[in-house]
Amino acid sequence: MITLDLILPDTRYPIHIGHGLLEQVDLLLPHLPLPKAAIVSNATVARCTCSGCNRRWKRAAWPAPA
Incomplete structure (x- = not known):
């Protein structure tokens, strides 16, 4: 995983x-x-990816991506 920090004037x-x-x-x-x-x-x-992904997110008690 690569993480980029997006820095804007107000956030x-x-x-x-x-x-x-x-x-x-x-x-x-x-x-x-x-x-x-x-x-x-x-x-x-x-x-x-979303059908299998939704099941994983639900098991993790996190809202599934829209």
Whole structure:
């Protein structure tokens, strides 16, 4: 996982990038700023990964990505 810190004039937040991160909930959750986080993808990637991903996020007691 690569983490980039985005620094803007009025806010700052990390961006985590990596192959299969949505599949690795246990690796990703400790780095998320609870209770808010966003997952950015595209339609092609979402179709390939979101069905299994939703199950993993639900088991982790975290809202599934939209």
